[in-house]
Amino acid sequence: MLEKTFDPKSAEPRLYAAWEASGGFSPIDDPAAEPFSIVIPPPNVTGQLHIGHALNNTLQDVLIRFERMRGKAALWLPGTDHAGIATQMVVERQLAEAGNQSRRDMGRDDFVAKVWEWKAKSGGAIVNQLKRMGASCDWSRERFTLDEGLSAAVRKVFVNLYQQKLIYRDKRLVNWDPHFQTAISDLEVEAREVDGHYWHFAYPLEDGSGEIVVATTRPETMLGDTAVAVHPSDQRDKAMVGKAVRLPIVGRPIPIIADEYPDPEKGSGAVKITPAHDFNDFQVGKRHSLPMINIFDDFAKLNDNVPVAYRGLDRFAARKKVVEEFEALGLLREIEKTRHTVPHGDRSGVVVEPYLTDQWYVNAEVLAKPAIKAIEDGSTVFVPKAWEKTYFEWMRNIQPWCISRQLWWGHRIPAWFGPDGKIFVAETEAEAKNQARELYGRDEPLRQDEDVLDTWFSSALWPFSTLGWPENTEDLRRFYPTHTLVTGFDIIFFWVARMMMQGIHFMDGQVPFKRIFINALVRDAEGKKMSKSKGNVMDPLELVDDYGADALRFTLTAMSGQARDIKLSRQRIEGYRNFGTKLWNATRFCQVNGCERAAGFNPATVKNPLNRWIVGETTRAARAITTALDGCGFDEAAGGLYRFIWNQFCDWYVELAKPLLNGSDPAAKAETQATAAWVLDVMCKLLHPVMPFLTEELWGQTADLGVPRDHKGFLMMAPWPDLPPSLIDPAADAEIGLIVETISEGRSVRQELNVPASAKPALLVVETTPAQRAIIEASAPLIAQLLRVSEITFTDTAPDGSIPFVVEGATFALPVAEFIDLTAERARLTRDVGGLTGEIAKLSGKLGNADFVARAPEEVVEENRERLAEAEGAKAKLESALKRLEAAG
RNA sequence: GGACGCGUAGCUCAGCGGGAGAGCACCUCGUUGACAUCGAGGGGGUCACAGGUUCGAUCCCUGUCGCGUCCA
Numbered sequence: 001m002l003e004k005t006f007d008p009k010s011a012e013p014r015l016y017a018a019w020e021a022s023g024g025f026s027p028i029d030d031p032a033a034e035p036f037s038i039v040i041p042p043p044n045v046t047g048q049l050h051i052g053h054a055l056n057n058t059l060q061d062v063l064i065r066f067e068r069m070r071g072k073a074a075l076w077l078p079g080t081d082h083a084g085i086a087t088q089m090v091v092e093r094q095l096a097e098a099g100n101q102s103r104r105d106m107g108r109d110d111f112v113a114k115v116w117e118w119k120a121k122s123g124g125a126i127v128n129q130l131k132r133m134g135a136s137c138d139w140s141r142e143r144f145t146l147d148e149g150l151s152a153a154v155r156k157v158f159v160n161l162y163q164q165k166l167i168y169r170d171k172r173l174v175n176w177d178p179h180f181q182t183a184i185s186d187l188e189v190e191a192r193e194v195d196g197h198y199w200h201f202a203y204p205l206e207d208g209s210g211e212i213v214v215a216t217t218r219p220e221t222m223l224g225d226t227a228v229a230v231h232p233s234d235q236r237d238k239a240m241v242g243k244a245v246r247l248p249i250v251g252r253p254i255p256i257i258a259d260e261y262p263d264p265e266k267g268s269g270a271v272k273i274t275p276a277h278d279f280n281d282f283q284v285g286k287r288h289s290l291p292m293i294n295i296f297d298d299f300a301k302l303n304d305n306v307p308v309a310y311r312g313l314d315r316f317a318a319r320k321k322v323v324e325e326f327e328a329l330g331l332l333r334e335i336e337k338t339r340h341t342v343p344h345g346d347r348s349g350v351v352v353e354p355y356l357t358d359q360w361y362v363n364a365e366v367l368a369k370p371a372i373k374a375i376e377d378g379s380t381v382f383v384p385k386a387w388e389k390t391y392f393e394w395m396r397n398i399q400p401w402c403i404s405r406q407l408w409w410g411h412r413i414p415a416w417f418g419p420d421g422k423i424f425v426a427e428t429e430a431e432a433k434n435q436a437r438e439l440y441g442r443d444e445p446l447r448q449d450e451d452v453l454d455t456w457f458s459s460a461l462w463p464f465s466t467l468g469w470p471e472n473t474e475d476l477r478r479f480y481p482t483h484t485l486v487t488g489f490d491i492i493f494f495w496v497a498r499m500m501m502q503g504i505h506f507m508d509g510q511v512p513f514k515r516i517f518i519n520a521l522v523r524d525a526e527g528k529k530m531s532k533s534k535g536n537v538m539d540p541l542e543l544v545d546d547y548g549a550d551a552l553r554f555t556l557t558a559m560s561g562q563a564r565d566i567k568l569s570r571q572r573i574e575g576y577r578n579f580g581t582k583l584w585n586a587t588r589f590c591q592v593n594g595c596e597r598a599a600g601f602n603p604a605t606v607k608n609p610l611n612r613w614i615v616g617e618t619t620r621a622a623r624a625i626t627t628a629l630d631g632c633g634f635d636e637a638a639g640g641l642y643r644f645i646w647n648q649f650c651d652w653y654v655e656l657a658k659p660l661l662n663g664s665d666p667a668a669k670a671e672t673q674a675t676a677a678w679v680l681d682v683m684c685k686l687l688h689p690v691m692p693f694l695t696e697e698l699w700g701q702t703a704d705l706g707v708p709r710d711h712k713g714f715l716m717m718a719p720w721p722d723l724p725p726s727l728i729d730p731a732a733d734a735e736i737g738l739i740v741e742t743i744s745e746g747r748s749v750r751q752e753l754n755v756p757a758s759a760k761p762a763l764l765v766v767e768t769t770p771a772q773r774a775i776i777e778a779s780a781p782l783i784a785q786l787l788r789v790s791e792i793t794f795t796d797t798a799p800d801g802s803i804p805f806v807v808e809g810a811t812f813a814l815p816v817a818e819f820i821d822l823t824a825e826r827a828r829l830t831r832d833v834g835g836l837t838g839e840i841a842k843l844s845g846k847l848g849n850a851d852f853v854a855r856a857p858e859e860v861v862e863e864n865r866e867r868l869a870e871a872e873g874a875k876a877k878l879e880s881a882l883k884r885l886e887a888a889g
Numbered sequence: 890g891g892a893c894g895c896g897u898a899g900c901u902c903a904g905c906g907g908g909a910g911a912g913c914a915c916c917u918c919g920u921u922g923a924c925a926u927c928g929a930g931g932g933g934g935u936c937a938c939a940g941g942u943u944c945g946a947u948c949c950c951u952g953u954c955g956c957g958u959c960c961a
Contacts, residue, residue: 005926191961341961389893390959397960489959521958558912559902567901571913578926589923639903639911654923744930751930757920788920839908846907851944860907860945867908 002588002701005581008548011697016131019696024717026138027073027479036072037479038064039463039513040137041487041495045080045144046087046122049129051522051568052488054540055556059519059634060486061135062557065689066629067483068136069720075479077466078137080126082119082146084410084455085180085347091115091409108408115409129541134549134692136716141475143466145458146411153465154411154458155427157506162415162425166363167403169415169423173282174402176355178300178315179348182406183359185454186399187493189352191341200267200334201326203228203245206253212245213333214272217340219326220318223249223306224295227273228256229284231264248331249322250307259284276356294356298406315353360404360413360451367501368395374504380511383632387489387518394493401498403454410452417447460498463512484632485513488521517632520559522566538568546570550691551577557690558638579642580694583683586650587698590676593661596706597681598674603727608668609778610660611675612732614653617644618679619723625686626720641687649679652740659782677706682721692716735775739783741807742776746787746814749805752828753820763789766798767811776810789814804881806874822885829882836875843868 019025027035038060043053060076068074091114092103103111123144130137143150161167174183199219202211212228225247230240244253261284262271275285276292285292297303300315310318326332343352372395374380375388382388404413416424416432422439424446426432436444461469463485467476481503487496496516503512543552554576559566603615621644628637653676660672680702688695699715711718746763755761763783765776773794776783780792798804801817803825843864846852853861 002923004924386893393892393960493959569901569913572901574926575912578924581926582924585924585927587923592923635903643911650924651928655928747929748931751918754918757918757929760920843908846945849944852907853944855944856907864907 002584002591002698004585004588006548006584006694006697008550008693009545012132012134012544012549012693015693015696016134019136019714019716020131020139022714022717024068024714025076025136026140027075030073033071033073035075035478035483036064036067037075037077037482038484038486039466039482040076040078041485041491042079042081042143042145042459042462043126043130044083044086045119045126046083046090047126049126049133049540051538051540053126053130054133054552055522055560055566056486056488056519057130057133057135058553058556059517059560059632061133061553061692062629062634062637062689063484063486063632065136065692065716066720068716069685069688069718071719073478075141075475076135076137077141077143077479077482078127078130078135078139079143079462079466080123080145081455081459082144082410084405084407084452085182085184087115087119088407088409089180089347091118094118103408112408132541132544132549134553136692141466145455145462149468150458150461150465151411152427153461153469154453155414156470157461157502158414158453158457159425159427160506161362166366168361168363169358170361170400171356171358173276173279173354173356174359175343175345176298176300176353176357177345177348177350178296178298178353179345179350180407181298183355183357183402183404184345184347184352185402185456188346189343190346192344193339193341196338196340196342198267198334198336198338199323199326199332200336201248201272202331202333203248203272204331205240206244206246209243211331212240212256212270213268214270215267215334215336216272217338218277218319219322220302220315221274221277221295222247222272222322223302223310223318224274224276224293225250225254225272226275226285226290226293227254227288228270229259229262229273230256230270231260231262232258234262234264234269248329249325257284257288257290259287277354279354282354282356292356296353296355300353359402360415360453362401362403362457364398364401364501367505368398368497370504370509371395371497371500374500374511380500380513381515383515383517387492387516390489391492391497395497401454403457404449404451405454406450407452410455411458413449413451413453415449417449418444456494456498459495460502461506463499463503464507469506480507481511482513484515484517486517486519489518490521492518515632520566522556522568538570543570543573547573547577548580548693550580550694553692554579554638554690557634558642560634579646580691582650583645583687584694584698586645586654587680587702589654590673590680591702591705593673593676595661595673595676595680597677597709598670599707601674601678603675603678603723606671606675608660608671608675609732609735610653610656611671612729613736614649614675614679616728616732617648617653618682619725619727621648622682622686622721622723623725629689638690641690645683645687649683652736653679655786656736656739656782659785663781674706677702681709682723684715685718685721688715688718735779738772738775738808738810739779742810742812743783743786745805745807746783746789746812749803749814749828750788750816753803753816753824755814755816755819757788759816759819760788760790761814761816763787763792764798764802764813764815765792765794765810766796766804766813769810772808772810798881800884804877806877809870809873811877826882826885829878829885833875833878833882836871836878839871840868840875843871 040060041056064074064076095102158167175186175189177184196217198215198217200213200215201222202213204211214228216222228245240256241258242256244255246253261280262269273281273284273290275281275290276294293305295302295305296315302310302313302318304311310321313321323332344350345352372392375391382391414425414427416429418424418436424432424435426435432446436446463482464476464480467473467480469476485496499512540552551573555573558576606612606615621640624640625637628640657672657676660668663669684695684699696715768776776792784792798813799815802813802815803820804811804813847864847868
């Protein structure tokens with residue numbers, strides 16, 4: 001017999017190992033099977049599984065298990081990302097903590113070797129954590145963005161795009177992260193609002209005729225000023241245009257120019273221009289051919305282009321010194337407090353500097369066009385659809401993508417420089433040398449670009465590089481385009497958009513995936529984003545330890561509704577753990593009661609109404625869940641499972657089946673046992689994608705009950721239920737519906753009037769239709785048991801002091817006068833009559849409205865008429881009962 | 890500043906043109922066993938506010954207020 005509860009701790013590792021060993025995670029070989037593929041959003045190889053991963057991967061696993069059971073060749077392709085900055089950062093920090101040499105002291109080769117070492121040590125962790133969640137990835141196909149095959153793909157893409165002039169080298173301002181000493185892309189810059197100041201500086205005119213005041217939030221940049229600009233329409237300063245000011249501290253004369261950029265309404269109307277350190281000023285500088293004076297080094301310390309006293313100073317120290325010096329010179333006019341946004345590196349958290357360097361860029365605008373079209377024409381769809389707006393918004397305004405990073409951990413850029421600075425881009429060094437030899441006419445020493453590529457450059461290739469591209473592999477032919485991408489909205493720009501661009505460009509216009517499901521963001525119970533600094537992170541593995549993977553999976557699935565963020569609480573997980581236990585125990589009950597699979601059982605031919613009803617309900621549930629999963633309606637699927645298994649099967653079917661299982665009709669008993677066994681098998685299948693462990697365990701433990709199943713192996717591989725609507729029997733629905741309602745109403749009356757649970761009055765059936773009477777007669781023992789009444793009696797009039805209730809127009813009464821409190825009963829009847837009166841007023845008002853009757857659809861009008869009639873009937877019955885009660889009391 | 894989303898029971902959320910729902914929390918009761926990780930019953934909501942469209946609005950439109958996110 002089954003244990004009292006499911007034990008995830010022992011079952012999960014055992015079942016996972018068995019699944020994996022069975023080879024069932026790999027797509028089936030059948031060439032006729034429709035392919036269904038998902039590529040995992042690769043987690044950082046050295047990362048730890050957080051709750052967002054848990055959600056994202058649960059949903060993917062639900063989909064892949066569902067489609068696998070539907071008979072498709074289901075491939076969930078896993079892998080990890082080398083995560084350039086993040087990983088390099090971790091290793092550098094570790095070196096520092098261990099008191100080791102710094103990266104720079106160590107040198108590139110040794111450092112990279114260290115990172116590989118760290119990857120080898122910690123790289124398996126996240127994979128094992130995914131396994132603990134039950135992720136049925138095909139581990140035999142696992143990839144890593146820096147493995148040999150993917151690196152080859154990266155080189156090929158780079159070279160091709162370069163040849164197509166879609167990758168180019170350019171000197172322009174980039175976002176420079178002084179902490180990592182690398183360029184970062186626009187997306188990696190986070191605008192943070194901070195308190196700051198406007199310092200108003202006076203720049204004296206060179207001819208001594210006065211001064212011009214400029215305001216800045218970054219005083220240190222004045223050391224690199226090469227002009228002062230005023231708006232051409234600005235009357236105050238018009239006379240000054242063409243003159244020059246002498247830049248204080250530096251002593252350099254710089255021109256006053258007229259340009260559209262300054263806002264004449266703001267401050268003095270004049271702005272200082274630092275073309276090498278401000279994106280707007282850079283444009284002004286270009287328009288006016290101003291010198292661009294770079295005043296920083298890679299660490300954002302001041303370089304030799306500034307006066308001696310400033311050289312080597314940190315930018316913030318320099319800021320202070322500049323302000324002090326202006327004050328000392330008597331040129332500080334005003335200090336104004338302000339709140340403004342300042343760009344910060346998303347990884348480093350330090351203030352990012354616009355910095356003039358040579359970098360590699362992708363001409364994203366060209367690649368974006370077909371990627372936009374693919375969404376417009378529906379080749380790829382977003383679920384929920386609303387996210388396409390976000391996608392379009394960004395894609396239609398896309399900027400050149402800076403892809404070079406001054407890091408060591410990543411794909412080294414396949415470009416070599418000749419002695420004269422000439423660039424040779426090739427997939428191999430040998431090829432670059434050939435190109436050089438051709439150009440120079442002899443071998444010249446080449447120097448490979450020191451930089452590596454943005455991590456997202458390689459992740460952009462993930463949907464095809466992992467399938468073997470650039471080789472024309474069988475996997476690539478079979479599984480590209482992938483079917484569904486499941487990911488978070490926070491990386492629509494970073495990743496999704498770029499996969500669309502690269503996928504379409506390199507795969508002959510074929511999109512990388514047909515559907516993009518954007519999952520919600522997980523937050524804590526207070527709705528705050530989980531973060532280590534807030535100390536509110538929930539460790540999914542801890543939750544798995546405490547409640548089992550299935551409970552966590554069900555919770556995440558149930559809460560994955562699309563419009564909102566998920567606020568996760570332990571209480572909720574506990575509730576779904578209980579749900580699993582409920583099914584477990586229902587199975588246990590069935591087992592104890594001899595519910596076994598019967599030879600030749602056919603759900604279409606069961607006789608007993610209860611069994612016909614549950615077959616119908618099972619069919620409805622199966623169809624609803626299938627539809628939901630098919631459309632990524634994960635929360636709907638979970639809700640459907642919950643209601644079906646708990647509220648229908650456990651609460652009603654099992655309870656109503658008890659008399660049959662203990663009864664004297666052997667045919668009904670046998671049929672009920674067989675039906676229950678059949679429903680249990682279907683439930684296991686339907687629940688399996690969400691709760692794979694518990695269901696697989698139940699499947700295994702009930703394998704020997706009755707005749708063997710058609711499907712012999714793991715539940716994981718069992719065929720998904722395909723139940724025709726013909727299994728739904730409206731007559732059985734009506735019959736069980738009346739019984740359920742009668743029991744519910746009767747219970748309600750008992751409890752509200754405080755009839756002791758131990759009391760067993762009779763149930764009087766006062767007035768019914770013949771059909772209702774037949775149903776009640778046939779199910780009398782059943783109703784009697786569940787309503788805890790001694791017998792069911794048909795009578796024409798309810799005796800004095802009996803308590804009436806109305807179900808579907810039928811009148812019942814409970815003769816429980818001796819137990820009850822007249823006041824409570826009067827209150828109950830008065831309340832119910834009041835409720836009905838309100839409903840009647842509403843309905844008759846509606847039906848009295850000629851417009852409503854004329855314009856509303858026929859069935860709506862009819863439905864309202866029926867409701868009115870029923871309410872009026874019920875009200876009359878309860879009113880007469882109330883009158884009798886008044887007379888008696 | 891621009892865009893999007895959200896304001897429904899104490900909490901978390903579903904519903905999104907025709908009878909206000911679920912889970913949790915709360916209150917009452919609990920019978921000789923599938924399950925106390927449980928069962929039965931109950932209380933609790935002018936569906937943010939103001940207009941409009943409609944025979945009819947929680948649902949559609951407009952505006953206001955509040956909250957959130959993304960982009961500048």
